[in-house]
Amino acid sequence: EDQVTQSPEALRLQEGESSSLNCSYTVSGLRGLFWYRQDPGKGPEFLFTLYSAGEEKEKERLKATLTKKESFLHITAPKPEDSATYLCAVGSYGGSQGNLIFGKGTKLSVKP
Amino acid sequence: DTEVTQTPKHLVMGMTNKKSLKCEQHMGHRAMYWYKQKAKKPPELMFVYSYEKLSINESVPSRFSPECPNSSLLNLHLHALQPEDSALYLCASSQDPPNEQYFGPGTRLTVT
Numbered sequence: 001e002d003q004v005t006q007s008p009e010a011l012r013l014q015e016g017e018s019s020s021l022n023c024s025y026t027v028s029g030l031r032g033l034f035w036y037r038q039d040p041g042k043g044p045e046f047l048f049t050l051y052s053a054g055e056e057k058e059k060e061r062l063k064a065t066l067t068k069k070e071s072f073l074h075i076t077a078p079k080p081e082d083s084a085t086y087l088c089a090v091g092s093y094g095g096s097q098g099n100l101i102f103g104k105g106t107k108l109s110v111k112p
Numbered sequence: 113d114t115e116v117t118q119t120p121k122h123l124v125m126g127m128t129n130k131k132s133l134k135c136e137q138h139m140g141h142r143a144m145y146w147y148k149q150k151a152k153k154p155p156e157l158m159f160v161y162s163y164e165k166l167s168i169n170e171s172v173p174s175r176f177s178p179e180c181p182n183s184s185l186l187n188l189h190l191h192a193l194q195p196e197d198s199a200l201y202l203c204a205s206s207q208d209p210p211n212e213q214y215f216g217p218g219t220r221l222t223v224t
Contacts, residue, residue, distance in 0.1 A: 102154035
């Protein structure tokens, strides 16, 4: 069964304190791994797509990496405005077309 | 332009009311989705339209009725909802075959 697990559930950082969020996955053929940012009461904002092990993508203070079993979202020198819930989702060739499997998310709080 | 729009932003309805949620995208995407999201949970897939045809219905109660008038528009008709249907309803779109999905801002629905 396809599965996505994110850790930790919540992460509190001081401004400037770098850290990483983890997304572990089990899928029958990875079609893509997707990272989203979601602010309270709003729709998820697309950040990155990763397709194959070894791939990396960067955007401002965020860097996403992918292995055959997990993905990391590295946050370098975070600012309070980076506070949000970060969602990881995978698409599987074995699942229904269009069906993304979401993790439960990591709630990030960055204090000034 | 990676914008998906949804109206209304907020909706309060009684259990005997009929209302509709609307979604629009102009990215040329041929797949559109409806999700339901409860507080502190990831989005939960409800319906998928591919080339204006319903391709996935994730065992959603019949009080939710989707409609795709054309490739840019998606509606969700609501009738005789229950208080437990109160949630954030999200629309998304993607290329077909699907890669990353782009989400709208959501409609906050409260059923009284």
